[in-house]
Amino acid sequence: xxxxxxxxxxxxxxxxxxxxxxxxxxxxxxxxxxxxxxxxxxxxxxxxxxxxxxxxxxxxxxxxxxxxxxxxxxxxxxxxxxxxxxxxxxxxxxxxxxxxxxxxxxxxxxxxxxxxxxxxxxxxxxxxxxxxxxxxxxxxxxxxxxxxxxxxxxxxxxxxxxxxxxxxxxxxxxxxxxxxxxxxxxxxxxxxxxxxxxxxxxxxxxxxxxxxxxxxxxxxxxxxxxxxxxxxxxxxxxxxxxxxxxxxxxxxxxxxxxxxxxxxxxxxxxxxxxxxxxxxxxxxxxxxxxxxxxxxxxxxxxxxxxxxxxxxxxxxxxxxxxxxxxxxxxxxxxxxxxx
Amino acid sequence: xxxxxxxxxxxxxxxxxxxxxxxxxxxxxxxxxxxxxxxxxxxxxxxxxxxxxxxxxxxxxxxxxxxxxxxxxxxxxxxxxxxxxxxxxxxxxxxxxxxxxxxxxxxxxxxxxxxxxxxxxxxxxxxxxxxxxxxxxxxxxxxxxxxxxxxxxxxxxxxxxxxxxxxxxxxxxxxxxxxxxxxxxxxxxxxxxxxxxxxxxxxxxxxxxxxxxxxxxxxxxxxxxxxxxxxxxxxxxxxxxxxxxxxxxxxxxxxxxxxxxxxxxxxxxxxxxxxxxxxxxxxxxxxxxxxxxxxxxxxxxxxxxxxxxxxxxxxxxxxxxxxxxxxxxxxxxxxxxxx
DNA sequence: CTGTTAGCGCTTTCAC
DNA sequence: GTGAAAGCGCTAACAG
Numbered sequence: 001x002x003x004x005x006x007x008x009x010x011x012x013x014x015x016x017x018x019x020x021x022x023x024x025x026x027x028x029x030x031x032x033x034x035x036x037x038x039x040x041x042x043x044x045x046x047x048x049x050x051x052x053x054x055x056x057x058x059x060x061x062x063x064x065x066x067x068x069x070x071x072x073x074x075x076x077x078x079x080x081x082x083x084x085x086x087x088x089x090x091x092x093x094x095x096x097x098x099x100x101x102x103x104x105x106x107x108x109x110x111x112x113x114x115x116x117x118x119x120x121x122x123x124x125x126x127x128x129x130x131x132x133x134x135x136x137x138x139x140x141x142x143x144x145x146x147x148x149x150x151x152x153x154x155x156x157x158x159x160x161x162x163x164x165x166x167x168x169x170x171x172x173x174x175x176x177x178x179x180x181x182x183x184x185x186x187x188x189x190x191x192x193x194x195x196x197x198x199x200x201x202x203x204x205x206x207x208x209x210x211x212x213x214x215x216x217x218x219x220x221x222x223x224x225x226x227x228x229x230x231x232x233x234x235x236x237x238x239x240x241x242x243x244x245x246x247x248x249x250x251x252x253x254x255x256x257x258x259x260x261x262x263x264x265x266x267x268x269x270x271x272x273x274x275x276x277x278x279x280x281x282x283x284x285x286x287x288x289x290x291x292x293x294x295x296x297x298x299x300x301x302x303x304x305x306x307x308x309x310x311x312x313x314x315x316x317x318x319x320x321x322x323x324x325x326x327x328x329x330x331x332x333x334x335x336x337x338x339x
Numbered sequence: 340x341x342x343x344x345x346x347x348x349x350x351x352x353x354x355x356x357x358x359x360x361x362x363x364x365x366x367x368x369x370x371x372x373x374x375x376x377x378x379x380x381x382x383x384x385x386x387x388x389x390x391x392x393x394x395x396x397x398x399x400x401x402x403x404x405x406x407x408x409x410x411x412x413x414x415x416x417x418x419x420x421x422x423x424x425x426x427x428x429x430x431x432x433x434x435x436x437x438x439x440x441x442x443x444x445x446x447x448x449x450x451x452x453x454x455x456x457x458x459x460x461x462x463x464x465x466x467x468x469x470x471x472x473x474x475x476x477x478x479x480x481x482x483x484x485x486x487x488x489x490x491x492x493x494x495x496x497x498x499x500x501x502x503x504x505x506x507x508x509x510x511x512x513x514x515x516x517x518x519x520x521x522x523x524x525x526x527x528x529x530x531x532x533x534x535x536x537x538x539x540x541x542x543x544x545x546x547x548x549x550x551x552x553x554x555x556x557x558x559x560x561x562x563x564x565x566x567x568x569x570x571x572x573x574x575x576x577x578x579x580x581x582x583x584x585x586x587x588x589x590x591x592x593x594x595x596x597x598x599x600x601x602x603x604x605x606x607x608x609x610x611x612x613x614x615x616x617x618x619x620x621x622x623x624x625x626x627x628x629x630x631x632x633x634x635x636x637x638x639x640x641x642x643x644x645x646x647x648x649x650x651x652x653x654x655x656x657x658x659x660x661x662x663x664x665x666x667x668x669x670x671x672x673x674x675x676x677x678x
Numbered sequence: 679c680t681g682t683t684a685g686c687g688c689t690t691t692c693a694c
Numbered sequence: 695g696t697g698a699a700a701g702c703g704c705t706a707a708c709a710g
Contacts, residue, residue, distance in 0.1 A: 011487055013703055024681045029705060037679055054485050059462040060403045061703035064686045069399070071442070071463070079431065080424040089419040092445055101459060103410070104443045106431055120440060123398040124410070146393050148350055259628055286625040289598055291632070352687055363697045368689060376695055400687035403702045 012053040020049035032057065063125065072312065073121035075105045075114065075131040076154070077229075081256065082284040083301060084132070087154060090305020091130055098313050100127070109229065111136045118143045128312045132156055135197045150315040152308045156199045157326070164315070166308040166327045170200045173297040173331035174207025175214075177251045177279045180295065180339055182215035186249030186277055190223040192237045192261060193253040201253055204281070208251065223247060227257075234260025242268050248276055249339070255280035255287050255296055262292060262338070277339035281331075293336035300329055351392040359388035371396065402464065411651065412460035414444045414453065414470040415493070416568075420595065421623040422640060423471070426493060429644020430469055437652050439466065448568065450475045457482045467651045471495055474536045489654040491647045495538045496665070503654070505647040505666045509539045512636040512670035513546025514553075516590045516618040519634065519678055521554035525588030525616055529562040531576045531600055532592040540592055543620070547590065562586060566596075573599025581607050587615055588678070594619035594626050594635055601631060601677070616678035620670075632675035639668055 014032075018025045023042060031038045031046035038046075049055075063069045072095055076084040088104065095102050103126060105117035114134045121129055122143075129151040133140045141158060144151050153165035174191075181189055191208050194201045209219040225241055227233040234257030241247055242264065252258035258280030265276050272278050272292045280287060283298035307327055353371075357364045362381060370377045370385035377385075388394075402408045411434055415423040427443065434441050442465060444456035453473045460468055461482075468490040472479045480497060483490050492504035520528055530547050533540045548558040564580055566572040573596035580586055581603065591597035597619030604615050611617050611631045619626060622637035646666055 009487065014705095015703080025704075026682080026706090027680060030680090033705085039679060042679080056458070056461045056486075058403075058464060058703050060399050060408070060464055061686085062705075064397075064399045064403060064688090064703085065705050067686080078428070079418065080421070080428040082419070082421060082424070085419040085421070085424045088443070089417070089445065092418065092443065096444075101442050101444065101463070103440050104427070104431065105435075105440065106428065119395070122395045124440070125397060125399055147395075148348065259625075263628070286598075286628070289602070289625070289630055290628050291630055293630070353689095354687080364688075365690085365698080366696060369696090372689085378695060381695080397687055400702085401689075403687085403704090404689050406702080 011058075012055045013058070014055075016053055017046065017049050017055050020053060021045045067125075069125050069127055070100050071124065071126045072100045072102050072309070073105065073117075073124075073126040073129040073131075074102045075107060075117050075121070075129065077107050077109050077132060077134065079104055079106055082286070083254065083256070083282050083299075086284075086301040087305035087308075090302040090307075091309040092305075094306050094309035094313070098309075100313065107134055109134050109136075111139060114140050115143055118147070122147045122149075127316055128152070130154055130308050130312060133158075135199060136195070150312060152312045152315075154304065154308050159199065162324045164311060164325050166304050166311065166329070167200065168299045168304070168329045168331045170203035171207035171210065173281060173299070174204035174251070175211040176331070176333040177281070177297050178208050178211035179215065180279060180333060180335075181249035181251060181277055182211070182217065184249075184273070184277055184339060186247075187217065188223070188245070188247045189217070189221070189249040189251065190225055190241050190247040191251050191253070192225045192227065192234060192241075192257050194227065194229045194257075196226070204253060229254065229257065231256050231260040231263075234258060235264045237261065238264035239268075242270075246276070249279075250276055251279050251281075253281055255282045255284045255294060258294055258296070258338075259290065262290065262294070266291065273337065273339050279339045283334055287334075288336060290338075292338045295336045295339040296334050297331045298334045299331050304329065350397075351394045352397070353394075355392055356385065356388045356394050359392060360384045406464075408464050408466055409439050410463065410465045411439045411441050411648070412444065412456075412463075412465040412468040412470075413441045414446060414456050414460070414468065416446050416448050416471060416473065418443055418445055421625070422593065422595070422621050422638075425623075425640040426644035426647075429641040429646075430648040431644075433645050433648035433652070437648075439652065446473055448473050448475075450478060453479050454482055457486070461486045461488075466655050467491070469493055469647050469651060472497075474538060475534070489651060491651045491654075493643065493647050498538065501663045503650060503664050505643050505650065505668070506539065507638045507643070507668045507670045509542035510546035510549065512620060512638070513543035513590070514550040515670070515672040516620070516636050517547050517550035518554065519618060519672060519674075520588035520590060520616055521550070521556065523588075523612070523616055523678060525586075526556065527562070527584070527586045528556070528560070528588040528590065529564055529580050529586040530590050530592070531564045531566065531573060531580070531596050533566065533568045533596075535565065543592060568593065568596065570595050570599040570602075573597065574603045576600065577603035581609075585615070588618075589615055590618050590620075592620060594621045594623045594633060597633055597635070597677075598629065601629065601633070605630065612676065612678050618678045622673055626673075627675060629677075631677045634675045634678040635673050636670045637673045638670050643668065 107114040157165040227237040238261035280296035287294040446453040496504040566576040577600035619635035626633040
């Protein structure tokens, strides 16, 4: 309900409630915040007045004083990517339980937008930030650090920097994948992946090399096909691979890329896994429902979100002092039909 | 960069900048906001000082005065559902272009949480709200209306109420689906759907009836299988249908339900579409990549988000006065293998 | 128990 | 052009 003042409507403030209840604003504040030192009778009157006026406290004013907004910034490359969508869900659940809401920003893998997003969140004075960095450059780290509030990195992290992050063991995951391809007799193996600046891309690459070595194949023989991270990129990358020196085993950096690759393989009238064995990464919801159910390396996506949110909230409460924490979750190979 | 005051660090305020530049806070404000009446030299000094101190304006204080937060609330049932994920993306894109960020809230189809979310957004003084109502009751409407700011409903809307909303033509979409099932010779048709309180569920049901009639089948013969909206619900609903009086054509309220149903059908060693033709709704990204590529009714998900965000922002700018606007987008049938 | 005063960081009059 | 003063809505510190 709004309050009328000379014809203009405005939402009721604590002063309106105070007047209605015939007390000072201070008393209203204390009654509404369940502080002691308010007589039951007064409290009752205040509550009644607040309800009557449909009063809703203005968190902006509160935050200005408390220096806490109860808001976390979440920066990802694309909220519609099922991988991130699920992580966001984990963050939102944990956040809500602890009284935080989240402001969502997409970067679409664009460093400019990433920087804008961080600055914006900073201006809105979010209490902390959860971010999957674009990693085309390092500006984000500088901007984040100039900001006095805590942040936790998701999925990607800079080498040799002391920052909090939650990732999965990318090298291990890649070893599982390549190991599987080798164990089903594949010798001409390709890795379809994204830009080399992205830490998870590179860590998986190193895992690939290690697994090749361990499997008695020359790491040099691994065909690394670089592209971007959209489904179409996977499609095109696979087409290239089909055109020259077709592999018999393909490991894709993500399920999204794998799906693109799958499309390409099937369109070429080749069979999966008979002609080409295919393995993805992430285990998004639909991996099991695909035309060829996808063998993939599962990351605990929801838990990544949960864990990161919990870490951030602990930091906000100043648990564990200023100690830097990194969490590496273990992925697992999910065998289906594609490899 | 932070400012030190007796050992305690705090982020720099406009006063710190003013001191550093040897001007009043007022002048800083005007310089930073590109207002006229600031000499070039002063402006330069202010900007330099702000940069030096790494000053970031506090939007809370600004918003307290301007009564605008540059934030929109987005309330959906589940951000990880690909249907909503894509709508959110549309909202985020439009919002960002117009200077709005978004606070994301999930309800998980729970009216309590919906009410909490709206109240929270209200306290945070978001400029407007975009919401897919749970529609288990009507409290949300009351709460939204008590709030002085505009809102736009997504996908679902109450009957006989003057509110702004963006939906797709559910009855039309359902007619396309049922029409298709009939045209491929199906006579025993089932509709797997959610609770009857949800407007889109009922509108599609009415479309089903109309299409049955038009196709020469008794509307009464439509088997309506009510369930909830998760994939497992689709699975279980289909199992029930298989057990008693198996249909030869199934229309599912959503692709998610259709996927559950598909699993159930294939597990029973029945063929799609030979034994049972199956049609979904929404056309989520993966519908075309499923084990049996899904025939479905496509909704323009991204555009729903875009359109709703644009409507809301127009209202905020007080275009179109106070006129209530409802937008009904036209869905289309996408023929694939399942029907 | 309750009211008064001051101030969070900023913008907006209104003087000068 | 620039500064001083007031105030957005609220809470914290201090009186009484």
